[in-house]
Amino acid sequence: MISKAFKTVFKKEVMENIRDKRTMMSSVILGSFLGPVMALGLIYMSVQMGKDKAEKQLELPVVNMQFAQNLEKHLISQDVKIINLEKSPEAAIKDKDHDVVLAIDKGFAASMSQAQPAKVMLYYDASAKGAANVSVRRVKALINAYSSQIGAMRLQLRGVSPGLMQVISIEEHDQATAQSKGAQLLMFLPYFLIMGLFMGSMYLAIDTTAGEKERKSLEPLFLNPVSRVQVLAGKLAATISFGLLTLVLTLIAFKLTLPFYPTKSLGMTLSLNLADVGLMLLVLLPLALLAGSIQTIIAAFSKSFKEAQTYVNLVIFIPLIPSMLLMFMPVKEKLWMIATPILSQNILINQLIRGETVEWFNVLVCICGTLFVGGLLAWFAVRLYNKENMLFAD
Amino acid sequence: MITAEHISKSFGDVQAVKDVSLVAEDGKITALLGANGAGKTTSMRMIYALITPETGVVTVDGINSTDNPVAARARMGVLPDARGLYLRLTALENMAYFGRLQGMSEADIKSRSEELVSRLGMEKFANRQTDGFSQGQRVKVAIARALLHDPQNILLDEPTNGLDVMSTRAIREFLREEKARGKCILFSSHVMQEVSAVCDEITVIDAGAVKAKGTEAELLRLSGQDNLEDAFVSLVTTSTLSGANP
Numbered sequence: 001m002i003s004k005a006f007k008t009v010f011k012k013e014v015m016e017n018i019r020d021k022r023t024m025m026s027s028v029i030l031g032s033f034l035g036p037v038m039a040l041g042l043i044y045m046s047v048q049m050g051k052d053k054a055e056k057q058l059e060l061p062v063v064n065m066q067f068a069q070n071l072e073k074h075l076i077s078q079d080v081k082i083i084n085l086e087k088s089p090e091a092a093i094k095d096k097d098h099d100v101v102l103a104i105d106k107g108f109a110a111s112m113s114q115a116q117p118a119k120v121m122l123y124y125d126a127s128a129k130g131a132a133n134v135s136v137r138r139v140k141a142l143i144n145a146y147s148s149q150i151g152a153m154r155l156q157l158r159g160v161s162p163g164l165m166q167v168i169s170i171e172e173h174d175q176a177t178a179q180s181k182g183a184q185l186l187m188f189l190p191y192f193l194i195m196g197l198f199m200g201s202m203y204l205a206i207d208t209t210a211g212e213k214e215r216k217s218l219e220p221l222f223l224n225p226v227s228r229v230q231v232l233a234g235k236l237a238a239t240i241s242f243g244l245l246t247l248v249l250t251l252i253a254f255k256l257t258l259p260f261y262p263t264k265s266l267g268m269t270l271s272l273n274l275a276d277v278g279l280m281l282l283v284l285l286p287l288a289l290l291a292g293s294i295q296t297i298i299a300a301f302s303k304s305f306k307e308a309q310t311y312v313n314l315v316i317f318i319p320l321i322p323s324m325l326l327m328f329m330p331v332k333e334k335l336w337m338i339a340t341p342i343l344s345q346n347i348l349i350n351q352l353i354r355g356e357t358v359e360w361f362n363v364l365v366c367i368c369g370t371l372f373v374g375g376l377l378a379w380f381a382v383r384l385y386n387k388e389n390m391l392f393a394d
Numbered sequence: 395m396i397t398a399e400h401i402s403k404s405f406g407d408v409q410a411v412k413d414v415s416l417v418a419e420d421g422k423i424t425a426l427l428g429a430n431g432a433g434k435t436t437s438m439r440m441i442y443a444l445i446t447p448e449t450g451v452v453t454v455d456g457i458n459s460t461d462n463p464v465a466a467r468a469r470m471g472v473l474p475d476a477r478g479l480y481l482r483l484t485a486l487e488n489m490a491y492f493g494r495l496q497g498m499s500e501a502d503i504k505s506r507s508e509e510l511v512s513r514l515g516m517e518k519f520a521n522r523q524t525d526g527f528s529q530g531q532r533v534k535v536a537i538a539r540a541l542l543h544d545p546q547n548i549l550l551d552e553p554t555n556g557l558d559v560m561s562t563r564a565i566r567e568f569l570r571e572e573k574a575r576g577k578c579i580l581f582s583s584h585v586m587q588e589v590s591a592v593c594d595e596i597t598v599i600d601a602g603a604v605k606a607k608g609t610e611a612e613l614l615r616l617s618g619q620d621n622l623e624d625a626f627v628s629l630v631t632t633s634t635l636s637g638a639n640p
Contacts, residue, residue: 008495016482020482217478219476220540221495223472223474
């Protein structure tokens with residue numbers, strides 16, 4: 001099967017690409033480091049922002065604090081810094097001056113003394129980004145705590161046990177391990193690993209097909225007494241090998257950045273030894289065949305290098321879909337999911353990150369499933385140029 | 395020797411080539427003469443087995459190129475309309491790449507490369523990457539690359555298009571040498587002086603169909619003109635002649 005023509009084309013494409021230093025830098029080196037570094041940066045930022053809001057002294061703008069002096073004392077005792085508001089509460093939230101504004105109803109004191117529910121108003125924007133919600137939750141918790149504290153006192157004064165109010169008590173047993181908590185943040189890590197793979201093979205997929213067509217060297221190439229399938233197979237093999245190279249570098253970069261993940265400050269562990277990284281490599285390897293073949297097919301259909309670049313760039317977002325799905329719907333994996341390329345890599349890598357045992361059967365299904373789809377695409381890709389109208393750019 | 399019998403090709407509704415027949419014999423330079431868009435490149439592409447004719451047969455040294463395109467291509471060296479070189483490879487590497495795809499041994503590639511570099515006058519740029527080559531340098535590399543395996547049949551699509559006098563002369567001289575070695579040379583051109591200068595046999599093609607065939611002298615007699623350019627104009631504008639000499 002491995003013919004001289006295949007080897008000749010493969011060697012030439014690899015050598016030509018290595019000579020193009022700028023492309024090597026941007027696709028292979030950048031592709032392999034971008035993913036892990038971006039993942040690290042994103043996680044670090046989200047952790048840091050959440051931590052700041054949760055630990056910092058809460059600054060709470062309150063309107064009409066004078067109507068609720070006991071509540072004021074309670075808040076101050078809980079280390080809340082009460083500040084005055086110049087604007088209306090609505091404007092303060094709209095202008096993003098504050099995450100949350102508390103307003104005391106004029107009848108607060110009167111309701112309080114008559115043992116009626118006293119009213120306070122909470123202004124916030126539920127659609128605001130992550131860290132703002134932390135402030136809202138903290139204010140709600142503070143007021144609820146104050147409310148039940150006073151409620152309990154009222155019952156006791158009337159000789160009633162406050163326990164009567166609590167019909168059911170929930171005792172929480174959170175089974176999340178320290179490692180699985182960390183994994184929530186790392187849900188999208190598989191995407192960053194897969195992205196590198198796609199970036200590594202992207203350039204060669206375009207250059208060996210649409211690029212060669214545009215530079216008008218495809219016609220002379222096909223005039224040699226070798227089958228077009230062999231020539232395309234050599235090109236595809238070169239494309240895939242650069243995807244593989246980038247994948248290996250990505251995993252090395254990932255392993256190197258691992259100690260920098262802010263695991264301690266979140267009280268989680270993220271321990272991936274070399275065997276785990278090796279297993280990641282094993283399940284990701286067959287994906288190189290699929291990535292290279294898809295990219296080659298798309299590039300081969302394009303009329304010019306630029307057109308191919310536009311479409312092939314979009315392909316990088318395909319592996320994002322399963323990552324997103326898994327982030328929002330944590331479903332129990334089923335056999336068809338393990339057999340679906342990209343989705344299966346996402347599931348298995350997530351299992352590894354969460355510190356769960358990965359079953360060898362699933363690894364086998366994942367590899368076979370990906371190789372099957374990748375093989376089909378490759379079979380199609382190497383036959384594309386057997387069609388005459390694919391040969392010419394004009 | 396190359397023969398094409400009644401070959402046709404259409405793209406969509408456009409019939410690019412209609413029933414073209416021609417013979418290119420060994421030891422002769424045969425020209426396919428026609429204006430731009432006359433169907434020269436499409437005819438050549440069918441003859442060198444890149445695309446399949448809808449009707450008719452092409453044989454190369456007796457090999458049917460539709461049935462056995464790989465074997466037919468091994469008998470041919472082709473300079474197609476598209477001369478694309480690999481810009482990050484040197485001239486010699488471009489040649490060696492095609493030599494390997496032709497199945498040549500490394501020793502043959504080396505000796506034949508040296509021969510062609512000296513015959514085409516490529517010494518100065520043979521070891522340079524082809525990015526930034528002049529038109530003449532590019533065509534020389536493309537010819538050397540196409541003929542590295544020393545094929546019996548040489549096909550060239552507008553070989554001297556856009557070249558300066560010196561390059562044109564070098565290539566004409568090279569083709570005459572190959573002819574003297576008994577090679578079959580078929581080339582397409584729209585340049586009358588070119589055809590007049592090197593060709594033994596001329597096939598005039600217009601609107602995808604053959605209008606006339608013969609030596610230059612025969613074409614002049616047929617059209618009653620005294621130079622090839624006038625003869626050509628007369629042949630392609632007088633439709634009755636196409637019937638007179640199919």
